[in-house]
Amino acid sequence: GAGVSQSPSNKVTEKGKDVELRCDPISGHTALYWYRQSLGQGLEFLIYFQGNSAPDKSGLPSDRFSAERTGGSVSTLTIQRTQQEDSAVYLCASSLVGEKLFFGSGTQLSVL
Amino acid sequence: AQSVTQLDSQVPVFEEAPVELRCNYSSSVSVYLFWYVQYPNQGLQLLLKYLSGSTLVKGINGFEAEFNKSQTSFHLRKPSVHISDTAEYFCAVRRYNTDKLIFGTGTRLQVFP
Numbered sequence: 001g002a003g004v005s006q007s008p009s010n011k012v013t014e015k016g017k018d019v020e021l022r023c024d025p026i027s028g029h030t031a032l033y034w035y036r037q038s039l040g041q042g043l044e045f046l047i048y049f050q051g052n053s054a055p056d057k058s059g060l061p062s063d064r065f066s067a068e069r070t071g072g073s074v075s076t077l078t079i080q081r082t083q084q085e086d087s088a089v090y091l092c093a094s095s096l097v098g099e100k101l102f103f104g105s106g107t108q109l110s111v112l
Numbered sequence: 113a114q115s116v117t118q119l120d121s122q123v124p125v126f127e128e129a130p131v132e133l134r135c136n137y138s139s140s141v142s143v144y145l146f147w148y149v150q151y152p153n154q155g156l157q158l159l160l161k162y163l164s165g166s167t168l169v170k171g172i173n174g175f176e177a178e179f180n181k182s183q184t185s186f187h188l189r190k191p192s193v194h195i196s197d198t199a200e201y202f203c204a205v206r207r208y209n210t211d212k213l214i215f216g217t218g219t220r221l222q223v224f225p
Binding site for chain 2: 004031033035041042043044045048050055056091093095097098100101103104105106
């Protein structure tokens with residue numbers, strides 16, 4: 001596609017439910033990143049992929065968070081048993097190796 | 113591990129005044145440095161980057177930044193700001209041998225008429 005696409009754009013869920021956030025990167029981009037943006041916290045690194053593998057998962061806040069990428073393209077970030085502190089904007093970005101990141105518009109997650 | 117510190121969470125400034133947004137980093141190895149900007153209701157986009165060579169780098173919209181290795185800083189400057197520069201600015205760092213990009217907490221630049 002023309003840009004990085006994220007879905008849904010908004011997600012409201014109840015505490016304790018699982019959610020899946022999807023990212024469609026720019027075609028051909030081998031690197032894919034997930035960040036979390038919340039007030040006062042800036043952009044918090046979660047995980048990044050090179051192809052289908054994740055060299056660095058150190059940013060995932062807890063074992064409730066997981067991510068996968070298939071076919072070197074689409075990625076899914078899953079949050080299990082959501083908590084109110086998970087409320088934030090989840091941003092996905094993609095890039096060619098060593099090049100600038102292109103960001104999606106994000107998924108606004110609200111946990112009630 | 114590398115980290116990025118943006119000392120100012122908010123910078124208010126009048127139109128046509130100069131501005132400097134501060135960024136300091138820490139890393140045990142050499143790094144690449146970036147500034148990204150997020151305009152209201154828009155996604156982040158690259159403003160400028162330092163990879164190697166001249167320590168003064170120029171970016172879009174009249175912004176420039178200077179890499180200072182001894183002070184581990186990469187401050188962003190513009191000699192005369194415009195209302196349209198109102199945005200959130202993020203400094204970021206990446207180590208030479210990795211694609212992991214770490215961002216600072218951001219600086220909100222508010223330009224007043």
